[in-house]
Amino acid sequence: MLDLRGDPIALTAALVDIASESRHESRIADEVENALRGQTSGFEVIRSGNAVLARTNRGMPTRVLLAGHLDTVPAADNVPSRRDGEILHGCGTVDMKAGDAVFLHLAASICEPAHDLTLVFYDCEEIEASANGLGRIERELPDWLRADVAVLGEPTDGFIEAGCQGTLRVVIRTSGTRAHSARSWLGDNAIHKLASVLDRLAGYQARSVDIDGCGYREGLSAVRIDGGVAGNVIPDAASVTVNFRFAPDRSVEQALTHVCEVFDGLDVTIEQTDSAAGALPGLSQPAAAALVEAAGGQVRAKYGWTDVSRFAALGIPAVNYGPGDPNLAHRRDERVHVGQITAAVDMLHAYLSR
Known part of the structure; x- marks a missing residue:
């Protein structure tokens, strides 16, 4: 025993x-x-x-x-x-x-x-x-x-x-037009469109907040990129998965609203795939x-x-x-x-x- x-x-x-x-x-x-x-x-x-x-x-x-x-x-x-x-x-x-x-x-x-x-x-x-x-x-x-x-x-x-921090994952998708890579001007490259998403992430200024004497720093990060059909095809779809670790003074709904605001104005769709409140x-x-x-x-x-x-x-x-x-x-x-x-x-x- x-x-x-x-x-x-x-x-x-x-x-x-x-x-x-x-x-x-x-x-x-x-x-x-x-x-x-x-x-x-x-x-x-x-x-x-x-x-x-x-x-x-x-x-x-x-x-x-x-x-x-x-x-x-x-x-x-x-x-x-x-x-x-x-x-x-x-x-x-x-x-x-x-x-x-x-x-x-x-x-x-x-x-x-x-x-x-x-x-x-x-x-x-x-x-x-x-x-x-x-x-x-x-x-x-x-x-x-x-x-x-x-x-x-x-x-x-x-x-x-x-x-503890809350966590939110979203998938941000871009779309385009498929074409032969030898005639790339006939297509619209969905992967290239992710550049604007990554620029927003690279320039993101993380918030820090003090709650009950504890300092919580947030983070917004790309954690996965998907796209591509073949080595000779201009892709018509691409996506980046983004994880937001947020301070516990935000709800999941407020966290999602914030993420959507970060990427406002871009030609993308945003889908929430996972979340847990802080x-x-x-x-x-x-x-x-x-x-x-x-x-x-x-x-x-x-x-x-x-x-x-x-x-x-x-x-x-x-x-x-x-x-x-x-x-x-x-x-x-x-x-x-x-x-x-x-x-x-x-x-x-x-x-x-x-």
Whole structure:
């Protein structure tokens, strides 16, 4: 059985040693469920598929939710774990079994809680959003996601990373007239028309905005170009896929309006193909402000999209906070400095205790 009350570094290693690629989390969910039922006091524990949920109901004035996903990307000859001095190697050490271990250890070791506590360990975060276990819980068990503040154990290098950017993808298409390239003047080259689109992108001035003391910088980038028929044909169709990473003070609709304004006046069509709303940090809320204080003010904006957006949509301030360098996630040499694990335990223990 997992030892929740022992060394959280050893607990991290034990979790890493349980292979849990997305859609194959049943064994780790079994182990987490059994450990929570056997080693914590005052928690209601339930199972939802391969997600495990636990909560206290002590009548505290505030509730803190700690959430972490149990799945990993496919292993790359990096399971089981390996300890080398102050470094723990292995698949999921960073993303995000170190964060899971911190939360499990806290659930079993806090003696004088200052808040009611909810823990959500969910499945299928690393694959398509439609399979995400947190989304299933939101649909089927919404009462379990109610809280005054939520902390996701995503790796943040020991910083609190607040909120997250939104993301929008569009395909911008041009059209022309097909012709033989030996008689190019008889055609209208759709690829050439993309030059005006790329000029707009090259000259784009990204906006920066401060929200709750966190600086979010936006970015508008071409991420794919398609076009061409054959080596001797003037193409009559071409497209560029553009990704807009926007600050969380914009809605998806406002982001799309902005993108359309950037390319206004060009002979193009614009089609939205994907989007996800950002999450406002909400650090002015009392429970979130107390968390920032406990972290010594070590807070910054989250670049990229995470599941904090789900909580923001529910009106719950949410932050990312966990051990590990996010740049090492998913790598063959994924690894975490063990000092970050103990530091996260110490900080959150102080925040969650009286």
